[in-house]
Amino acid sequence: MNYEGAVKAMKGGKDWNLSKFxxxxxSKRQVGSIFKTYVYLAALNKGTSINQTMLDAxxxxxxxxxxNFGNKYEGRISxxxxxxxxxxxxxxxxxDIVGRDLIIEEVRKLGVTSKIPNELSMPLGVAEMSLLEVxxxxxxxxxxxxxxxxxxxxxxxxxxGDRFWKREKPERKKIIxxxxxxxxxxxxxxxxxxxxxxxxxxxxxxxxxxxxxxxxLFNNNFKNLKFIVGSTDGIQKGILEKSNKVxxxxxxxxxxxxxxxxxxEQIYRSATIVSNHPYHRV
Numbered sequence: 280m281n282y283e284g285a286v287k288a289m290k291g292g293k294d295w296n297l298s299k300f301x302x303x304x305x306s307k308r309q310v311g312s313i314f315k316t317y318v319y320l321a322a323l324n325k326g327t328s329i330n331q332t333m334l335d336a337x338x339x340x341x342x343x344x345x346x347n348f349g350n351k352y353e354g355r356i357s358x359x360x361x362x363x364x365x366x367x368x369x370x371x372x373x374x375d376i377v378g379r380d381l382i383i384e385e386v387r388k389l390g391v392t393s394k395i396p397n398e399l400s401m402p403l404g405v406a407e408m409s410l411l412e413v414x415x416x417x418x419x420x421x422x423x424x425x426x427x428x429x430x431x432x433x434x435x436x437x438x439x440g441d442r443f444w445k446r447e448k449p450e451r452k453k454i455i456x457x458x459x460x461x462x463x464x465x466x467x468x469x470x471x472x473x474x475x476x477x478x479x480x481x482x483x484x485x486x487x488x489x490x491x492x493x494x495x496l497f498n499n500n501f502k503n504l505k506f507i508v509g510s511t512d513g514i515q516k517g518i519l520e521k522s523n524k525v526x527x528x529x530x531x532x533x534x535x536x537x538x539x540x541x542x543x544e545q546i547y548r549s550a551t552i553v554s555n556h557p558y559h560r561v
Contacts, residue, residue: 280414283448284427289411307393307407314404315370319362320420320455321385322377329359333369343399345371367403374402388454389416390426424455468521474502476523479514480538484525489559493549495524508538 280286291301300306323329335353338344345367353364361369374382382402383395393408395401415429434445468477476499487495496504507514507522519525528541551558 280418280427280429282418282422282425282427284415284418284429285433286411286429286431289431303410305409307409309404310406310408310413311404312365313413314406315362315365315402316417316420317386317389318370318374318377318382318402319358321382322358322373324385324455325377325381327358327373327377329357329362331358332356333358333361333372335361335364335366335369338368338371345400345403370402371399386416388426389419390428391416419455424453425451426454427451468518472503476501476504477507477521478504478524478526479507479509479519479522480528480542481509481514481519481525482527482530482532484527486530487526487528489545489548489552492526492545493552496546496549497553506542508535508542 289303291303291305292298332355335347335356337346337350337352347367348365352368353360353366356364356366356369358369358373361373379397379401383397386395391408391412393406393412395406398405411429415427418427419425428449430446432446435443437443471477507518528538528545533541548559550556
């Protein structure tokens with residue numbers, strides 16, 4: 280499925296003649312930890328910082344006490360770390376702070392229509408959804424922040440070439456703001472240490488050649504160098520102003536995946552130039 284909702288491939292079963300039941304669209308299963316993404320999304324949209332800390336420890340003294348997988352706990356950790364390790368207890372605690380009604384509202388915005396039980400275990404994925412629903416709900420999270428309606432047919436043409444039907448693109452409004460984490464980054468820039476250098480990548484930044492990058496990286500004796508790659512909305516003005524350097528990889532628009540690959544390759548190439556490695560040939 281792409282960011283527009285076009286389903287590129289689907290397998291609903293082994294043999295249509297044996298079973299007409301489409302397991303991708305008709306079968307529903309409990310989604311488990313997949314649901315935690317919705318919990319954290321609601322929290323971030325509400326203003327929670329990924330650097331905020333919570334106690335990853337057993338919940339005691341309550342009627343229901345969820346446990347982490349393997350009974351492993353890490354004490355006080357950041358929201359970011361809790362999401363990475365898929366902490367059950369923090370997902371439940373966070374849902375209490377954010378509010379289960381708000382979480383359900385966020386899930387609906389993502390296009391999920393299945394019943395979402397409004398109960399304590401909701402953040403651990405007791406809701407049952409189809410595979411198509413789950414994939415479709417993740418598209419705006421991974422893509423442009425806009426909800427989609429999954430579809431499999433773009434248009435239907437007759438044998439003589441006349442168009443019989445064409446899909447009309449629905450209006451899609453952005454429901455996820457990728458600026459929700461930027462405030463935390465801006466605060467981090469304000470508190471940066473003397474040996475830290477933050478470099479933001481922006482299309483309006485200074486254009487560097489490979490040689491320029493090599494000089495910048497290896498002639499400044501940086502102890503702690505960090506690169507900031509913006510979202511589809513770009514990098515906020517406050518972050519750009521507080522960055523030590525703003526550079527542009529190209530005048531062309533690049534996807535973030537390509538931007539990261541190009542950046543890593545150029546850093547590696549710069550290092551090979553310094554070490555006289557044959558990788559870089561001039």
